[in-house]
Amino acid sequence: MIRHLIPALACIALSACTILPKVEDKPVSHAIAAPQHGTASTTSRRINRQLAKDQSAFLLLEEAKEGLDWRLALIDSATSSIDIQLYLWHQGASSSLIFFRALQAAERGVRVRILVDDFLLNSNEPALAALCREHPNFDVRIFNPGRVRNNSFGALAEWASNFRSLNRRMHNKTFTVDRSLSIVGGRNIGDHYYGMDRNYNFIDLDVLASGPVVDDISDGFDAFWNSSHTFPGTHLSSKRMDSAVQTYQTSLRTSMEEDFAEELRNYPLDRQDWSRMLGKLPAGMHFGKAEFIQDHPEVHEDNRQLVRTLEEVQARKQGEVTVVSPYLLPSDASIENIKNAEANGVDIRILTASLEANNQPLVDGHYRKIRARLVDNGAEVHEFRPDPNPQVRADADVPPVVAKRITLHAKTIVVDNRRSFIGSLNLDPRALDINTESGLLIDSKPLANELNEWLEELYSSDNSWAVSRDANGKVQWQSRDTTRTTEPPAKWSRKLMSRISGLLPIRDQL
Structure with a gap:
């Protein structure tokens, strides 16, 4: 009965929806070669002259403000191309600023390509389509x-009838200018990532x-840009709109000056000269060999390359593995591997989010079921606090904004204080089995040392709860001068969502 009902509901819903057309003539485009002039490419060449064969250079971006500063610096310094790939583009102060500066770059002749996943796309699609058609x-x-637009019921019906295909999302995050400098990691575009949200801000990397x-x-x-799964923004709407570029620029400037003036107090609205900051970059970078790993955009060719590579790296581990994943749902086999590794003398430390420091409480409902097993199998488990010390809070908040709580969003793995993975991958079923992911695997002892110093502060008793068992075998949480045998405090609504989630058979979708 239900099998026949879903298509019928879909037909009713689609009758009142905007439907995306099928596009057969999507143009193919490729990265433009690094230019011979411009601040970004010149800086890159200065750095690259210091590198040994097969080496690259890296700068960790741990603070929210430096994460945004460097993105603005790259945009403003670009002379030929800007390529941005993201899972989320949330409307707000930071997204308005980045979009505005990207438009300024396009106006001076830089080719701008933005690839974003559709799952939580929140945009005026007719205006965006007109902008893409108007600006060369x-x-x-x-x-x-999803082909159904501007109708929530129709979109839900489409998801119900085409779940397997639409469930696969692009979680990758890269940011490249002039084929010279790139940012890879966990940050999307949204105020949580850049210290501008008053409810919660992220610790990210x-x-x-x-x-x-x-x-x-x-x-x-x-x-990914040329894959069969991408849809041109020009075709999001056929509605005509005159002077889309000017309309966008005026609207963005108005919102930045009137709606987000306080949040953007530390940032210039217009293009700046970043040559001084870029000039200092070569001296601040770590050198090492690196591999960029990403899953294949096409379903039939996706062999989960990122997961396979990380499994191989950890299989060759010798002494210590440090893991940071805000959403932590390893498989039964992975939990058993922890036990075997610990038996062989490998120390495994894991930092995840406590319930109040997790922006996805549904995940917590299933993490709670495996927490004790992780401890029993020998892992050193810590849960990040929503009220960290001032030093860590300063990495997440950008004054004058002070968030009510700080949540964990960084994803990294450090093996034997030498090899580091930094990217988009969480250790949960959605990342490991469903979505596409990307990241950098870096072999650099100096970078790993700096990263571990930062992680030590996150792991400290000031900023996380150490999970263990007491003398009676009961799970306990220790932090600062407090030991408790009940879970750390969280809002009742988050506790309720966690408990309900834990009762539902949804683990493989989290």
Whole structure:
């Protein structure tokens, strides 16, 4: 009965919806070669002259403000191309600023390509389509979009009838200019990532790269941009709109000056000269060999390359593995591997989010079921606090904004204090089995040392709860001067969502 009901409901819903057309003539485009002039490419060449064969250079971006500063610096310094690939583009202060500066770059002749997943796309689609049609240097593509637009019931019906296909999302995050400098990591575009949200801000992590690995990142962007799953922004709507570029620029400037003036107090609205900051970049970077890893955009060719590579790396581990994943739902086999590794003398430390420091409480409902097993199998488990010390809070908040709580969003793995993975991958079924992911695997002892110093502060008793068992075998949480045998405090609504989630058979979708 239900099998026949879903198509019928879909037909009713679709009758009142905007339906995306099928596009047969989507143009193919590729990264533009690094230019011979411009601040970004010149800086990159200065860095690359210091590199040994097969090496690249890296700068960790641990603070929210530096994450946004470097993105603005790259946009403003670009002379030929900007390629941005994201899972989320949330409307707000930071997104308005980045979009405005990207439009300024397009106006001066820089080709801008933005590839964003469709799952939580929130945009005025007629205006965006008109902008892409009008501006020769500005283009947007949407990954795996639902064809039903502007109708929530119709979109839900489409998801119900086409779940397997639409459930696969692009979680990759890369940001490349002039095929010279790239940012890879966990940050999307949205105020939580850049210290501008008053409810919660993220502790997150990116890495800025120069060297031959940038070519691999750029080629990876092209693979997704030209894949069969991307939809041209020009076709999101056929509605005509005159002077779309001017309308967008005026609207963005108005919102930045009137709606987001306080949040953007630390940022210039218009293009700036970043040559001083870029001039200091070569001296601040770590050198090492790196591999850019991403899953294949095409379903039939996706062999979960990122997961396979990380499994191989950890299989060769010797002494210590440090893992940070805000959403932690490893498989039964992975939990058993922890037990075997610990038996062989490998120390495994895991930092995840406590319930109040997790922006996805549904995940917590299933993490709670495995927490004790992780401890029993020998892992050193910590849960990040929503009220960290001032030093850590300063990485997440950007004054004058002070968030009510700080949540964990960084994703990284450090093996034997030498090899580091920084990227988009969480250790949960959605990341490991469903979505596409990307990241950098970096072999650099100096970078791993700096990363571990930062992680030590997150793991400290000031900023996380250490989970263990007490003398009676009961799970306990220790932090600062407190030991408790009940879970750390969280709002009742989050507790309720966690408990309900834990009762539902949805683990493989989290």
